[in-house]
Amino acid sequence: MNIGDAARQSGVSAKMIRYYESIGLIAPAGRSEAGYRVYEADDVHRLRFIRRARDLGFPLETISALLDLWGNRRRRSEQVKALALHHVAAMKEQIANLQAMVSTIEHLAETCHGDGRPDCPIIDELAAPPTRSRREGRPSGRA
Amino acid sequence: MNIGDAARQSGVSAKMIRYYESIGLIAPAGRSEAGYRVYEADDVHRLRFIRRARDLGFPLETISALLDLWGNRRRRSEQVKALALHHVAAMKEQIANLQAMVSTIEHLAETCHGDGRPDCPIIDELAAPPTRSRREGRPSGRA
DNA sequence: CTTGACCTTACCATCATGGGAAGGTCCACC
DNA sequence: GGTGGACCTTCCCATGATGGTAAGGTCAAG
Structure with a gap:
């Protein structure tokens, strides 16, 4: 799916998705032949996670750490x-x-x-x- | 007096004094022959007013209005x-x-x-x- | 005459976000 | 086949108030 769909499904604006990519909060998205960013369901899940954390006021730097913990099976609560x-x-x-x-x-x-x-x-x-x-x-x- | 003294006496950093001037919150200060900004006691009073209003969280735009009211003898409380x-x-x-x-x-x-x-x-x-x-x-x- | 404290302007960074311009892509409809 | 519109791209600017730094000029005391 394209960035617009990812935005709609995650609640994160396309603008912010690009920004999050630029600062390394999320990995660079794949690209179509025409250069369009391409997203999978997992990417949308991550974006939704970020959106919820932002809604709770977490700064992006902390969200980065939370994302890492989320993906770490050996995390300590x-x-x-x-x-x-x-x-x-x-x-x-x-x-x-x-x-x-x-x-x-x-x-x-x-x-x-x-x-x-x-x-x-x-x-x-x-x-x-x-x-x-x-x-x-x-x-x-x-x- | 120079900007450093005005800063010390008002509690507003020299940096911020210049910034306030640049955005028109305060009138441009007079200049010495060498181009140094020159301040009078009244300027320090105004800066102290701003500093106190900032300490109370007022945004600069509102402070601008408060300064106007302060100087307006016909203001309505x-x-x-x-x-x-x-x-x-x-x-x-x-x-x-x-x-x-x-x-x-x-x-x-x-x-x-x-x-x-x-x-x-x-x-x-x-x-x-x-x-x-x-x-x-x-x-x-x-x- | 030197040294150091001071001043000047100008640019960059913060933090997260939105807005817009200029230009390329894609698809559906006629 | 073409065209319009919805979409995408990158790049720059703005927010609000502040700090930092760099490069250079000034001034006063020793």
């Missing part, structure tokens, strides 16, 4: 689990960062009248002079 | 609040997405032995055949 939990930890950290920003802004927005007057604690906070308490960005020296 | 809450909503959505991925993976990882055996529900899930229940990526037709 602890290896898979470690990759998964590492990714979970990364996402949880991202969530914590986002949550902190959300909390800060919501706190400021609470005391903002939100009417026609210009006074606004949000602007005030952003425009406030440097403090010793607030961790001021100071790129520590000659950064 | 509701405009500021709207920008802030819109950003909060975007972050909350991101959190929800991340949380969903975390939950899915944690659920799978729970039933993964994580030992020397190859069997692993995480791999199984990624490698599972298409289902009608799981929203299969199918780029809906000619996507």
